[in-house]
Amino acid sequence: MGGGILxxxxxxxxxLLLIITASNMLLKKDSNKSxxxxxxxxxxxxxxxxxxxxxxxxxxxxFLTKSAKELNDNGFKVGxxxxxxxxxxxxxxxxxxxxxxxxTNIEKIIHNTAKKIGFQNYTVDFLALDNYPAFxxxxxxxxxxxxxxxxxxxxxxxxxxxxxNSISTNSNNEILIEMxxxxxxxxxxxxxxxxxxxxxxxxxxxxxxxxxxxxxxxSESAIRDQKWQPIFSAISEETNKRFxxxxxxxxxxxxxxxxxxxxxxxxxxxxxxxxDKKINEITEYVDKIIELKREELSIEExxxxxxIRDKNDKEIK
Numbered sequence: 001m002g003g004g005i006l007x008x009x010x011x012x013x014x015x016l017l018l019i020i021t022a023s024n025m026l027l028k029k030d031s032n033k034s035x036x037x038x039x040x041x042x043x044x045x046x047x048x049x050x051x052x053x054x055x056x057x058x059x060x061x062x063f064l065t066k067s068a069k070e071l072n073d074n075g076f077k078v079g080x081x082x083x084x085x086x087x088x089x090x091x092x093x094x095x096x097x098x099x100x101x102x103x104t105n106i107e108k109i110i111h112n113t114a115k116k117i118g119f120q121n122y123t124v125d126f127l128a129l130d131n132y133p134a135f136x137x138x139x140x141x142x143x144x145x146x147x148x149x150x151x152x153x154x155x156x157x158x159x160x161x162x163x164x165n166s167i168s169t170n171s172n173n174e175i176l177i178e179m180x181x182x183x184x185x186x187x188x189x190x191x192x193x194x195x196x197x198x199x200x201x202x203x204x205x206x207x208x209x210x211x212x213x214x215x216x217x218x219s220e221s222a223i224r225d226q227k228w229q230p231i232f233s234a235i236s237e238e239t240n241k242r243f244x245x246x247x248x249x250x251x252x253x254x255x256x257x258x259x260x261x262x263x264x265x266x267x268x269x270x271x272x273x274x275x276d277k278k279i280n281e282i283t284e285y286v287d288k289i290i291e292l293k294r295e296e297l298s299i300e301e302x303x304x305x306x307x308i309r310d311k312n313d314k315e316i317k
Contacts, residue, residue, distance in 0.1 A: 042288050046238065050292070053237055063119040070109050076102060085240055087122045096128045142207070149206050153177070153199055153213075160195060165218050165226075175203065175211050178218050221253065228258075231293040235260065238289050243282055247311075257303035260286060268310040279308050279316055 060082065068080055079092035091106060093099045107124055114122065150167050157164050157177070166178045192215055199213040228251075236249040239262060248263035262282055266275050283306050294301060308316045 067113045089124045260306045265311045268316045
């Protein structure tokens with residue numbers, strides 16, 4: 001009798017255990033399916049958003065280029081800047097007197113150009129530079145001469161198989177030329193020494209100033225930073241578009257691994273809504289941005305971590 005009862009109890013326990021196991025397996029399967037669907041949805045949303053961003057960037061470039069030309073053609077010597085996050089056009093003018101006399105006409109040109117191109121949802125601010133540098137005719141002539149010299153340097157280097165990454169000048173009358181893809185010992189090469197002499201002579205023949213040319217190899221860290229810039233831009237742009245909690249972006253290659261820092265206005269305290277869920281959403285979104293941009297640009301994968309900061313700039317863990 002006792003044995004029969006024990007047998008029934010054990011049988012019932014086994015059946016219950018099988019039901020629980022089966023339920024867990026179904027839940028796990030549903031969970032994996034849900035995660036897969038969610039990942040696909042994020043990717044689909046991102047691909048569409050990034051295509052829209054590319055189109056908007058092209059439109060912005062046209063807007064700024066044509067606005068600058070129209071303003072210049074109408075005799076307005078101003079500078080134009082644009083803030084992507086605030087969608088704000090900043091017009092830099094010589095002084096307050098110039099601003100008061102020409103503000104209306106400048107705004108009219110900008111708005112008309114935007115309308116023709118179809119650029120929308122922006123604001124215009126003015127920045128009066130009362131200490132705006134006044135260039136003499138001689139200064140302007142020297143500036144144009146240096147621009148021509150830099151163009152000729154770039155052309156000569158490309159012809160010799162050394163396309164420059166950047167060409168700049170400093171206060172020591174040095175022209176610094178940074179190049180990528182060179183051998184580690186390129187600075188000791190006789191060919192490079194000869195090239196520096198040729199460039200020195202060319203500059204001396206074009207200007208009355210004695211500039212010294214210095215060729216240098218672009219550092220590995222600078223090359224890596226340059227390669228990742230499109231990814232960083234995409235993170236900032238797409239996260240800003242998707243999450244109202246976003247308020248800024250930063251990154252750091254030191255210390256390793258690469259730190260991707262997303263600044264938010266989220267309260268880290270559990271008393272202020274489901275912050276964990278939002279943090280996970282942002283993290284997944286940024287992960288997918290990095291994945292898609294790396295594949296698009298064929299950039300080698302490197303270790304990184306995503307750090308979410310709250311409204312007080314404290315890391316949310």
